[in-house]
Amino acid sequence: MAERRTRTIRTATLARVEGEGAMRVRIEAGQVTEVALDIYEPPRFFEAFLRGRDFAEAIDITSRICGICPVAYQMSAVTAMESLCGVEVDGQLRALRRLLYCGEWIESHALHIFMLHAPDFLGYAGAVEMARDHPTIVADALKLKKAGNEVMRVIGGREVHPINLRVGGLHRVPTKAELATLVEGLERARELALGAVTLTASLDFPDYAQDFELVSLAQPGEYPIDRGRVVSDAGLDIAAPDYMTHFVESHVPWSHALHSQRADGSTYVVGPLARFANSYDELTALAREAAAGVGLRSPERNPFRSIVVRSVELVHAVDEALSLIAAYEEPDAPALEVTPRAGVGHGVSEAPRGLLYHRYEVDEAGSILDAVIIPPTSQNQTAIEADLRGVVEQSLDLPDAELSVRCEQTIRNYDPCISCATHFLKLDVERL
Amino acid sequence: MRLIGVGNRWRGDDAAGLVVAAAVAARRPAGVEVVEHRGEPIELIEACEGARTVWIVDAVCSGGAPGTVHRLDASVEPLLAELFGVSTHRLGPAEALELARALGRLPARVIVYGIEAKEFEPGHPLSAPVALAAARLADVLVDEFALVSQAG
Numbered sequence: 001m002a003e004r005r006t007r008t009i010r011t012a013t014l015a016r017v018e019g020e021g022a023m024r025v026r027i028e029a030g031q032v033t034e035v036a037l038d039i040y041e042p043p044r045f046f047e048a049f050l051r052g053r054d055f056a057e058a059i060d061i062t063s064r065i066c067g068i069c070p071v072a073y074q075m076s077a078v079t080a081m082e083s084l085c086g087v088e089v090d091g092q093l094r095a096l097r098r099l100l101y102c103g104e105w106i107e108s109h110a111l112h113i114f115m116l117h118a119p120d121f122l123g124y125a126g127a128v129e130m131a132r133d134h135p136t137i138v139a140d141a142l143k144l145k146k147a148g149n150e151v152m153r154v155i156g157g158r159e160v161h162p163i164n165l166r167v168g169g170l171h172r173v174p175t176k177a178e179l180a181t182l183v184e185g186l187e188r189a190r191e192l193a194l195g196a197v198t199l200t201a202s203l204d205f206p207d208y209a210q211d212f213e214l215v216s217l218a219q220p221g222e223y224p225i226d227r228g229r230v231v232s233d234a235g236l237d238i239a240a241p242d243y244m245t246h247f248v249e250s251h252v253p254w255s256h257a258l259h260s261q262r263a264d265g266s267t268y269v270v271g272p273l274a275r276f277a278n279s280y281d282e283l284t285a286l287a288r289e290a291a292a293g294v295g296l297r298s299p300e301r302n303p304f305r306s307i308v309v310r311s312v313e314l315v316h317a318v319d320e321a322l323s324l325i326a327a328y329e330e331p332d333a334p335a336l337e338v339t340p341r342a343g344v345g346h347g348v349s350e351a352p353r354g355l356l357y358h359r360y361e362v363d364e365a366g367s368i369l370d371a372v373i374i375p376p377t378s379q380n381q382t383a384i385e386a387d388l389r390g391v392v393e394q395s396l397d398l399p400d401a402e403l404s405v406r407c408e409q410t411i412r413n414y415d416p417c418i419s420c421a422t423h424f425l426k427l428d429v430e431r432l
Numbered sequence: 433m434r435l436i437g438v439g440n441r442w443r444g445d446d447a448a449g450l451v452v453a454a455a456v457a458a459r460r461p462a463g464v465e466v467v468e469h470r471g472e473p474i475e476l477i478e479a480c481e482g483a484r485t486v487w488i489v490d491a492v493c494s495g496g497a498p499g500t501v502h503r504l505d506a507s508v509e510p511l512l513a514e515l516f517g518v519s520t521h522r523l524g525p526a527e528a529l530e531l532a533r534a535l536g537r538l539p540a541r542v543i544v545y546g547i548e549a550k551e552f553e554p555g556h557p558l559s560a561p562v563a564l565a566a567a568r569l570a571d572v573l574v575d576e577f578a579l580v581s582q583a584g
Contacts, residue, residue: 127531128527128530128531128534129534131531131534131535132534135534135535135536138531138534138535139535142474142477145474146474149472149474149475159472159475160472
């Protein structure tokens with residue numbers, strides 16, 4: 001649109017994201033001159049108040065950063081502490097942790113796909129409005145989420161902020177009989193997840209492609225969830241301790257969340273698109289069939305299609321959870337003995353939204369001297385703003401109201417968790 | 433008939449709904465099932481199911497004087513989300529009930545009592561005005577159950 005006027009598209013409080021933020025886009029004479037994802041949720045100082053706490057406490061303290069992905073925080077923290085102490089938890093104890101993490105993926109992905117993101121594609125203000133016309137979609141979402149909740153409850157002790165992980169293993173291991181109670185719900189959830197792939201693939205997607213480096217964990221023989229090396233589609237392949245030499249964080253004036261970039265200043269993306277690109281072959285056969293069945297190929301470069309990729313990951317998480325339960329044997333002890341030692345520990349895991357890095361410096365008595373937590377949403381902020389710019393540039397003919405909706409949808413492609421990112425949404429489009 | 437007390441026992445006045453539920457349960461009113469609930473929205477929808485009339489008691493925070501009791505009929509109109517607090521991390525009780533209504537899963541009658549809270553400090557007991565309001569509301573509820581029972 002060849003127009004001279006200034007347009008400001010502004011959303012003061014973004015809905016259907018976790019946490020508080022705003023967005024502002026300024027368009028002058030048909031050119032996008034400013035894009036800002038303003039994360040105004042107050043800083044939370046988790047890294048500061050971890051200092052002086054015992055190394056074993058980081059799991060339950062950092063869990064409180066997020067009510068949607070507490071297991072991610074627990075797992076990155078626990079792997080950091082265990083690597084520092086020279087312990088690796090394997091076998092059935094690791095299987096239980098991975099199962100717990102699958103529960104979180106199921107809960108989180110079901111919530112985002114159906115309740116937070118689907119309304120954008122189907123033209124509703126939110127899940128409640130969508131439920132009036134599409135009750136089955138929402139009812140299925142609730143069943144899926146419940147299946148995830150149940151996994152969290154049985155392994156983690158409760159659905160939100162589970163309390164059963166500890167350095168070295170778990171506090172209590174479930175019996176085979178307890179895990180068996182999950183099977184029926186998960187089998188139903190697997191059918192619903194397959195339905196989600198078909199449903200989401202049938203949505204209309206804006207034509208948009210991004211070209212950022214796709215960064216995720218990867219490990220041969222498994223889809224990246226609880227551990228792995230940090231890899232990318234551009235050939236990066238490093239161990240967790242090298243993370244901070246390859247990625248840098250910086251402050252921008254308009255956000256309480258730090259922005260992450262590659263050390264060379266380039267933009268990268270974490271989350272479902274990255275995992276799907278880097279570890280497609282490690283999805284379960286059923287998840288790969290579901291992707292192939294709807295024509296989804298790896299890599300997928302359209303962030304709007306991340307809703308389909310998330311649905312495929314939902315199939316994977318449910319499918320893998322069932323396999324882990326089928327193979328479960330009660331371990332002899334719920335945890336390995338772990339003695340603290342002085343040094344620096346690094347932990348990485350794949351939160352539903354993407355790679356979550358923790359680094360702790362601990363003294364010989366086990367006290368935390370320093371903590372660094374880099375959540376997926378801060379890592380994706382630069383990409384989100386770049387997408388906003390790209391999407392607005394190709395949608396300038398849309399009226400402000402529709403452009404605003406499109407911008408919010410763009411942000412929700414990332415399932416941003418602002419509460420996690422504050423150190424971190426409202427929409428503000430300015431057209432000059 | 434079912435009474436659902438919603439809250440967190442360890443967060444000061446947030447325990448108000450649980451305290452009311454416990455006080456009512458101790459009186460064993462005939463034909464009333466008493467449930468204590470943490471407020472997780474999907475579970476709250478499920479907790480409402482199967483009963484014809486449901487009473488929900490929760491702490492609210494709308495700026496009113498602590499201990500003020502609001503009575504709302506959710507079967508007639510949506511609750512004000514602002515009254516029950518809006519969480520960006522999950523649906524609040526008001527949104528959960530709207531979702532249940534949209535899905536046709538809301539019981540025929542849903543009465544919601546909200547007690548204005550004073551403070552939510554971790555580990556604190558109920559504040560004095562909220563404790564008093566909770567005790568009085570338990571009496572009111574027991575009378576209300578008796579009336580509904582008589583009306584059949």
